[in-house]
Amino acid sequence: MAAYEVNGTTVEHDEEGYITNLSEWSKELAEIIAKAEEVDMNEEHWEVVNFLRDYYEEYQIAPAVRVLIKAVKKTMGPEKGSNKYMYELFPYGPAKQACKIAGLPKPTGCI
Amino acid sequence: MAPLDDAKPTTVTDVRGPDGHPLDIPRLACGAMADLQSFPAHVKHNERLGYPGELIDDWKEVAIAKIGELADKNRAFQVYLDACVKCGACTDKCHYFLGTGDPKNMPVARQDLLRSVYRRYYTFAGKHFPWLVGARDLTREVLDDWYNYYHQCSQCRRCSVFCPYGIDTAEISMAAREILDTVGKGQKYCNEIIGKVLDTGNNLGLQEKALRATLESLEEDIEEDTGVSVRIPLDEKGADILLIAPSADFFAEPHIEGLIGYAKVFHQAGVSWTVSSYASEAANFGLFIGSYENMREVSLRIRKAAQDLGVKRIVFGECGHAWRVGYSFLNTLAGPFDFLDQNFPIPQHILEFTHGMLERGELNIDKSRNDHIRLTFHDSCNVARGSRMGDMPGGQFEIPRAVLRAVCNNYFDMDRDTIMESTVCCGGGGGLLTDELLDLRTKGASPRMKAMQQVTEDHGVTHLAAICAICKTQFAKVMPKFGYDMDSILSVHQLVSNAIILDGQETNNTSAAED
Amino acid sequence: MLSTLYAVLFYFATILLVVGTGLKIRKYARTPAPLKIPTTPAPTTRSGVWLRMFREVVFFESLFKANKWIWLFGYLFHFGLLLVLLRHFRYFTQPVWFWVEIIQPFGVYASFAMVIGLAGLWARRFLVERIRYISAPSDHLMLVLLLAIGLSGMGMKFVAKTDIVAVKIFFQGLMRFQINDLPTDPLLLIHLGLVASLMIIFPISKLLHAPGLFFSPSRNQVDNPREQRHLAPWAAKLEKGGR
Known part of the structure; x- marks a missing residue:
């Protein structure tokens, strides 16, 4: 199985780039995954990633896109609380790409 | 995964073909999609469903025996x-042949991948004159071909119409996947998801606590939007109706937006209803892998939820293959439903419910709230060719068209050869809605997208409505590749939701008219 | 000697055709359909299903929707063949049934339709790339066999007439288990030899599409799953195993 290299240690990921052991996540790793995804992490990306991680900690799953957007609206302002803006941040989709960077498992299903 | 069209002579990635008809036939591009392999299931995914974790040593004998078993059953x-x-x-x-030109994506050729092996081991001609009748030994190459090409079939049944x-071909493809599962060669997307349903009740792996939080958040949104308190109840014993929606509707x-639509309709109907956290999934991927047993396991959750909650009726949300399983198979797999109210269809589709209310004039509709939309409708294949309303x-x-026309002033159908019983698949059905198959999904969507482009040119159509969770996700993903915004795809009940005026709703509210 | 050979051949071919096809039909009939899978929209009543099946058998409805060329050639061939076959009853009935007499003149022209249809279908196997791809040698040979049967039959009608009275006496004899003399014209022997081979391969070839159609669940099932519970015997056993 393939792995990311973080400060000399390896963090295993699955065939799609999602890390397999969620406890191995770190901010450095997030930057590395983001780079592989061609996402340049700025403050707003971090805002989303942090929210995802907090939500996951409480609910054991990523939030619905709508719930995420609502949260973003509250913290970043209404003009940024849109699906479109989320896709600007994470072109491959807030649910999947942002989850990958946040070290969460890939959401599965018809989504 | 390397993009396939660089290496192989496909000719049809450009959607606007020579004369641009949605059903233009491509030249054959042999082997164009031969290397496209969706991710194999991990050991734990296969074992969770009772299959061998990985390819077994005697796979050949087991696969051949399984063909015979299925032919008997x-x-x-x-x-x-x-x-x-x-x-x-x-x-x-x-649609995958039309989109890729790969001859093994022609229905008969796809069937022949398995038929040639059946003939070799189970027919007189194939045993004694294999060269004559195109019979083949089962080899590792053949097995890999099965895996790759039976995961390029969305089981849409369009071929069966003609x-x-x-x-x-859907029946052959389902059987092939069952054979593959039996020898330990399952597909990750389907098998991981079925496992999640067995463990948590839905494809997403959404636990009760998260589901409750999501539904409460939606209730807030509706109230903020309309000024009316509309409930989306969870696990409420004694409710009349159990709503079985695809978990994508929660996510x-x-x-x-469709789920919000159901909630508003139920609210106006004044019925008591509930979602179940135990059976929080309409989708049933057991269908995709051709497994009666797995399909039954998943279906029995719905029965148990209905019994535990003491409901009188079951209503399905917008989900294509789920409606096929619900309408055509639920009674077989998890019936008889003698404990439900026999005066209503068991199960009932949410569109049958809404349509009934519209016909009786029980919904207050302001069609102009959808005037910013010029609409067409995508018939989802499993609904069109595997069920009824x-x-x-x-x-x-x-019924879907009647509902759409009742809530939207600007409705136009696409080319007759691409709708209703001849509808072309969205390109993502049948267990193919997974990222590593995106190239195939895009090519497979091209007939539908061409038909949509026609009505865009002729009638200025801007939006596409669908009644299937897979279709909606697939279109959101591929429409941008064909010149549409990702939010050009709408839920049918989203349009209902836009147009419905709830009792007590503040009517100067314009948020529903936002694009 | 030759007469005996052909007599044996036809007894053998008839037995294989009847028993082989009978066994296949039994297999189809006994194999359960575990789920309701009619291709919808489908009839909601049994009589509706009869009507749907009638349209498939008589008009090739689905094929018409699919492809007008294949429909045209297929239709010419099948209904040409049907009339020709019915016309052949005159060699097995004495006195000849009256409706066979009526069909008789049409049956002759039907042979042209049959041959044109077959030629068209065969040409498509060469000319249409997609169909060339899916054709196995047997698919070509089957058409060649049918074409040769048609042409040899027409040859006897229009070119080198055979002693048709003697042929009739031969077959009427076979029906009473007597072996009479069969004329030895090459065309006749070729024609009969090919017909016997067709009978023999019927139950082991794709000619099974004829009975198969009637057992196709996507066409012969009633669309009433919500009203009536459908359960295969093996699935019922599965249920008893524990819910």
């Missing part, structure tokens, strides 16, 4: 293997 499989005369009527009917004997866009054959075409 399933008349369709037996008859369809025997009856094909290679007339070629189906050869230009598969076959003079009604041969349904993704535009699905969740209402009392009359073809109700599955009429």
Whole structure:
């Protein structure tokens, strides 16, 4: 199985780039995954990633896109609380790409 | 995964073909999609469903025996293997063939991948004159071909409409996947998801606490939007109606807008209803892998939820294959439903419910709230060719259109050869809605997208409505590749939700008219 | 000697055709359909299904929707063949049934339709790339066999007439288990030899599409799953195993 290299240690990921052991996540790793995804992490990306991680900690799953957007609206302002803006941040989709960077498992299903 | 069109001579990635007809037939591009392999299931995914974790040593013998077993258990499989005369009527009917040109994506050729092996081991001609009748030994290459090409079939049944004997490639493809599972060669997307349903009740792995939080958040949104308190109840014992929605309706866009629509309709109907956290999934991927047993396991959750909650009726949300399983198979798999109210269809589709209310004039509709939308409708294949709505054959075409016309002023159908029973698949059905197959999904969507581009040119159509969670996700993903915004795809009940005026709703509220 | 050979051949071919096809039909009939899978929109009543099946058998409805060329050639061939076959009853009935007499003149022209249809279908196997791809040698040979049967039959009608009275006496004899003399014209022997081979391969070839159609669940099932519970015997056993 393939792995990311973080400060000399390896963090295993699955065939799609999602890390397999969620406890191995770190901010450095997030930057590395983001780079592989061609996402340049700025403050707003971090805002989303942090929210995802907090939500996951409480609910054991990523939030619905709508719930995420609502949260973003509250913290970043209404003009940024849109699906479109989320896709600007994470072109491959807030649910999947942002989850990958946040070290969460890939959401599965018809989504 | 390397992009396939660089290496292989496909000719049809450009959607606007020579004369741009949605059903233009490509030249053959042999082997164009041969290397496209969706991710194999991990050991734990296969074992969770009772299959061997990885390819077993005696896979060949087991696979051959399984063919015989299925031919004894399933008349369709037996008859369809025997009856094909290679007339070629189906050869230009598969959207994946139209999109890729790969001849193994022609329905008859896809069937022949398995039929050739069946003939070799189970027919006189194939045993003694294999070269004559195109019979082949089962080899590792053949097995890999099965895996790759039976995961390039969305089981949409379009070919079965046109076959003079009604041969349904979906049946062959489901059987093939069951054989593959039996020898330990399952597909990750489907098998991981079925495992999640067995463990948590839905494809997403959404636990009760998260589901409750999501639904409460939606209730807030509706109230903020309309000023009316509309409930989305969870696990409420004694409710009249159990709503079985695809879990995507709790998670993704535009699905969740559809859920809001159901809630508003139920609210106006004044019925008591509930979602179940135990059976929080309409989808049943057991269908995709051709597994009666797995499909039954998943279906029995719905029965148990209905009994535990003491409901009188079951209503399904917008989900294509789920409605096929619900309408056509639920009674078989998890019936009899003698404990439910027999005065209503068991199960009922949310569109049958809404349509009934509209017909009786029980919904207050302001169609102009959808005036910013010029709409067409995508018939989802499993609904179109594997189920029905209402009392009359073809109700599955009429009822969604009747509802859309009732809530939207600007409705236009696409080319007749691409809708209703001839509808072309969205390109993501049948267990193919996974990222590593995106190239195939895009190519497979091209007939539908061409048909949409036609109505865009002719009538200025801007939006596409669908009643299937897979279709909605697939279109949100691929429409941008065809010149549309990702939010050009809408839930049917999203349009209902836009147009409905709830009792007590502040009507100067314009948020519903936002694009 | 030759007469005996052909007599044996036809007894053998008839037995294989009847028993082989009978066994296949039994297999189809006994194999359960576990789920309701009619291709919808589908009839909601049994009589509706009869009507649907009638349209498939008589008009090739689905094929018409699919491809007009295949429909045209297929239709010419099948209904040409049907009339020709019915016309052949005159060699097995004495006195000849009256409706066979009526069909008789049409049957002759039907042979042209049959041959044109077959030629068209065969041409498509070469000319249409997609159909060339899916054709196995047997698919070509089957058409060649049918074409040769048609042409040899027409040859006897229009070119080198055979002693048709003697042929009739031969077959009427076979029906009473007597072996009479068969004329030895090459065309006749070729024609009969090919017909016997067709009978023999019927139950082991794609000619099974004929009975198969009637057992195709996507066409012969009633669309009433919500009203009536459908359960295969093996699935019922599965249920008893524990819910």
